[in-house]
Amino acid sequence: MTKANCYDLAVIGGGVIGLAHAFVAARAGKRVCVIEKDSRANGASIRNFGFITVTGQERGDSWTLARRTRDVWVEIAAQAGLTVEHEGLFVTARSSEAVAVIEAFLATEMGAGCRVLAPDAFRNLAGGLGGPDLAGVLYSPHEIRVESRTVIPILTAWLREALGVVFLNETVAFDATPPRLHTSRGVVEAGAVVVCPGDDFVTLYPDRIASFGLQKCRLSMLKLADPGFRLPGAVMSDLSLTRYRGYAALPQARALEARLREEQSSHFDNGVHLIVAQGGDGGLIVGDSHHYSHLPAPFAPAQAEADILDEYQRAMGRAAPEVVERWTGVYAVADDRTYLIDTPEPGVRLVIVTSGTGASTGFGIAERVIADLFNIDLETHA
Ligand SMILES: Cc1cc2nc3c(=O)[nH]c(=O)nc-3n(C[C@H](O)[C@H](O)[C@H](O)COP(=O)(O)OP(=O)(O)OC[C@H]3O[C@@H](n4cnc5c(N)ncnc54)[C@H](O)[C@@H]3O)c2cc1C
Structure with missing residues (x-):
């Protein structure tokens, strides 16, 4: 299709999943529009850590998808001028049970390129960080971290300017049936549609979405003031080894979880684990908690925040700096x-x-969706 307002592909949703589909299709030569109900993406995609995680993803398909996605981020970062804030991951372990999970992980194919650091080796790298009970650290070189709140708008602008993607913002898609979609701003013509609605389960295909039995998860996040040190990469801790499926599915994680449930029951009640990532201004993005329901209440428990800050102190070996922002x-x-x-x-x-x-x-x-939808070999369009 070549007429104005007439596209090969309409993507509904301007979050990172919608942008990913727009990028892949536009790079393959398709004329693409993105329909987004807000004036810019304002949901999960700009509220996250921007942590592009490979190590710890569920074994198999997710791990494979994550490695590919990391490579595309690196490629796009260079082209679109996205800043990679830091690289690599350090999972700090305070107990022998946690070290056992790390060792078991390293023995799998997912451990390729990763290694264990002794406590002092980590402290040397990280300016003395780590609590007195630090027993070992899993180091992974595979991760990158971007500042989502700035990178998603830059990526959006780059897709518009460099790849000709048209953004129809403050526009709600009422249906998604090609070749004519009805929106709050009139009809859009498109040969194909990808719907990327995030946590909106009711506007499009509500019955279809309901059949998958989805729920929603609400997370509490914090930004801490510049602590005066510079992290060598993102930091996680023992609790993460029971939450990220690439570790948590290993048999050794059961003993760790039993111990942590006993010692840190409030953290488990609030679904708390620790990620600490640093931005260009030195501030630390720290989280998070997990509360599940069909309708997440807007009331985030203060105890969840206290648990996050407590885990920060245990893992980093020093008190958390001042909280400068909070969001869910x-x-x-x-x-x-x-x-x-x-x-x-x-x-x-x-x-x-x-x-x-x-x-x-x-x-x-x-990449899988666009290759299937247009029946194309993406290698020839890269
Ligand atoms: C606090 C937090 C931390 C996280 N940390 C990480 C992390 O570090 N690493 C990681 O990989 N993932 C992380 N995630 C998960 C990640 O952010 C999400 O998986 C991802 O952002 C989902 O992207 P999305 O585009 O599907 O959804 P969203 O970002 O929610 O975007 C969906 C968009 O669709 C639009 N929309 C919906 N329906 C319509 C319609 N009918 N018409 C027009 N527009 C519509 C909405 O307005 C919205 O902008 C985190 C998530 C949260 C909340």
Whole structure:
């Protein structure tokens, strides 16, 4: 299709999953529009850590998608002028049970390129960080970290300017049936549609989405003042080893979880684990908690924040700096899958990441969806 307001692909949703599909299709030569109901993406995609996680993703498909997605982020960062704030991951371990999980992880194919650091080696790298009970650290070189709140708008502008993607903002898609979509600003013509609605389960294909039994997860996040040190990469801790499926599915994680449930029951009640990532201004993005429901209440418990800051102190070995920002975010979750790709009707794909990993797996997922939807070999369009 070549007429104005007439596209090969309409993407509904301007979050990272919608942008990933727009990028892959536009790079393959398709004329693409993105329909976004807000004036810019304002949901999970700008509220997250911007942590492009490979190590710890669920073994198999998600891990493969994450490696591919990380590579695409690196490629796009160079072209679009996105700043990679830091690289690599340090998972600090305070108990022998946690070290056992790390050792078991390293023995799998997912441990390729990763290694254990002794406590002093980590302290030397990280300016003395780490509590007195630090027992070992898993180091992974595979991760990158971007500042989502600035990178998503820059990526959006680059897609518009460099790849000709048209953004129809403050526009709600009322349906998604090609070749004519009805929106709050009139008809859009498109040969194919990808619906990337994030945690909006009711505007488009509500019955279809309901059939997957999804829930929503609300997370509490904090920004801490510049602590005066510079992290060598993102930091996680023992609790993460029981939450990220690449570690948590290992048999050794059961003993760790039993111990942590006993010693840190409030953290478990609030679904708290620790990620600490640093931005260009020195501030630390720190989180998070996990509360599940069909309708996340806007009331975030103060105890969840206290638990996050407590875990920060245990892992980093020093008190948390002043909290300078607080926010919550919501994403879709499912018990039985990390993402879903559905075909509600011909020429339409519904794509929802259901595991809080969209920034880490989105480009890999989008490549599969676009190759299938247009029946093209993406290697020839790269
Ligand atoms: C606090 C937090 C921390 C996280 N940390 C990480 C992390 O570090 N790494 C990672 O990989 N993942 C992380 N995640 C998960 C990740 O952010 C999500 O998986 C991802 O952002 C989902 O992207 P999305 O585009 O599907 O959804 P969203 O960002 O929610 O975007 C969906 C968009 O669709 C629009 N929309 C919906 N329906 C319509 C319609 N009918 N018409 C027009 N527009 C519509 C909405 O307005 C919205 O902008 C985190 C999530 C949260 C909340």
